[in-house]
Amino acid sequence: MNETSKSRGSPNPKDYEVTISDYIDVASQAEALGCNIPSGIALLPRNFQTTTNKSELFHESSAPTVRTLWRQAGITETPLESKYERFLTVSEHGLEVWVGPTILVTAAWLSQNPEVLSVGLGVISEYLADVFRGLHRRPKVSLSVVVEKGKGKCRRVEYQGSVDGLKELPPIIDKLVSND
Amino acid sequence: MTDEVEDFRKEFLAEVQHAECLCFAVRAVELQQQAVKDLKNLKEKARQLKGKIVANRLEDLANQMFSYENALQALSCELEMWVALKEDKADVAWDALVEAQTSARLALIAHNISGHLVGYLKRLKMLEILLFPAMQFLSVGVLVKKSTCSICAEEYGDCGHLKGKVYMGEICAREIVDAHLIETSFVDEPTNRHCRVMHFTEGGITRDVLTWRIVTTGSSNASCS
Numbered sequence: 001m002n003e004t005s006k007s008r009g010s011p012n013p014k015d016y017e018v019t020i021s022d023y024i025d026v027a028s029q030a031e032a033l034g035c036n037i038p039s040g041i042a043l044l045p046r047n048f049q050t051t052t053n054k055s056e057l058f059h060e061s062s063a064p065t066v067r068t069l070w071r072q073a074g075i076t077e078t079p080l081e082s083k084y085e086r087f088l089t090v091s092e093h094g095l096e097v098w099v100g101p102t103i104l105v106t107a108a109w110l111s112q113n114p115e116v117l118s119v120g121l122g123v124i125s126e127y128l129a130d131v132f133r134g135l136h137r138r139p140k141v142s143l144s145v146v147v148e149k150g151k152g153k154c155r156r157v158e159y160q161g162s163v164d165g166l167k168e169l170p171p172i173i174d175k176l177v178s179n180d
Numbered sequence: 181m182t183d184e185v186e187d188f189r190k191e192f193l194a195e196v197q198h199a200e201c202l203c204f205a206v207r208a209v210e211l212q213q214q215a216v217k218d219l220k221n222l223k224e225k226a227r228q229l230k231g232k233i234v235a236n237r238l239e240d241l242a243n244q245m246f247s248y249e250n251a252l253q254a255l256s257c258e259l260e261m262w263v264a265l266k267e268d269k270a271d272v273a274w275d276a277l278v279e280a281q282t283s284a285r286l287a288l289i290a291h292n293i294s295g296h297l298v299g300y301l302k303r304l305k306m307l308e309i310l311l312f313p314a315m316q317f318l319s320v321g322v323l324v325k326k327s328t329c330s331i332c333a334e335e336y337g338d339c340g341h342l343k344g345k346v347y348m349g350e351i352c353a354r355e356i357v358d359a360h361l362i363e364t365s366f367v368d369e370p371t372n373r374h375c376r377v378m379h380f381t382e383g384g385i386t387r388d389v390l391t392w393r394i395v396t397t398g399s400s401n402a403s404c405s
Contacts, residue, residue, distance in 0.1 A: 092365070
């Protein structure tokens with residue numbers, strides 16, 4: 001079941017759109033592909049749901065930047081990749097949309113680290129606000145957060161909108177964890 | 181070192197004021213050409229001063245100098261655009277405008293001393309709209325196998341540098357070392373605005389997108405200059 005909530009049509013520049021949908025069992029798929037099973041916060045490759053071959057997995061081109069931002073903010077990722085393994089990255093959208101990675105968080109990790117997702121999204125939005133300076137048309141941000149709720153149940157929150165609107169995501173995800 | 185930067189800043193302000201006075205279509209072309217030379221000389225002076233500053237590991241000052249360098253480059257390119265338009269070199273004029281926009285943005289990102297360039301960038305956008313027709317741009321999609329950091333040459337993402345940020349007077353870029361081309365798309369906002377459709381053919385007639393002249397020699401329909 002998909003749900004879409006919109007905040008559009010107002011003069012407020014924080015326009016964004018959020019879509020919530022089911023996502024595959026991340027732990028089972030990671031195991032099937034021979035990847036590490038993430039236990040906290042991690043980046044999922046774009047084609048994680050569909051591929052059957054680990055060598056075909058690829059991240060968004062923004063993934064290395066996000067990992068650097070998180071390292072600098074002291075956020076520890078539990079990646080799918082092993083220490084010296086690298087997935088390919090794909091870049092294909094010009095400056096119209098900044099395509100962020102798919103971020104996985106487990107509900108258990110979120111309950112123990114309630115502020116970390118906000119920090120993780122905050123450093124991304126600060127970085128983007130800085131590098132988008134002076135652009136005539138600010139690129140939209142597209143980014144997903146997958147929440148693993150236990151027993152293989154995962155839900156994806158897809159965000160598309162302004163940089164500023166990213167700060168609206170953590171409360172939406174908190175609500176998803178507590179009410180869904 | 182601070183005194184040297186302050187002296188440079190005074191020279192920079194005087195030169196910029198003079199060059200801005202020449203950034204109009206009706207100004208004499210020989211004055212605009214001379215101003216381009218003067219701006220390039222001053223930019224070289226900025227580059228040399230930045231070298232000294234970098235040697236002293238003064239990052240904020242180095243970033244200021246990088247900002248000055250790019251502000252000078254932006255003005256120089258705008259003047260080159262005006263000169264090229266008068267010389268009926270539309271392609272050169274477009275490339276100069278794109279370079280002016282890119283350099284002004286780099287100056288803005290590099291340091292807060294160039295915060296006022298937001299207004300200048302708006303002016304350049306207005307010039308783009310008024311002086312050039314709407315164009316179609318292209319952007320490639322690539323699967324990146326290896327990329328490195330332009331600052332330290334390490335694998336991008338392994339070091340602490342971030343694409344688009346300025347470190348010790350140098351912009352960080354992600355340099356693609358090995359990639360596989362997936363597709364090419366038409367986009368409104370490409371990463372590289374030099375990547376544009378240059379000619380089109382309709383009813384057997386090929387025209388230059390900018391000049392509208394009929395193109396008689398065979399050439400590709402899109403190009404990155």
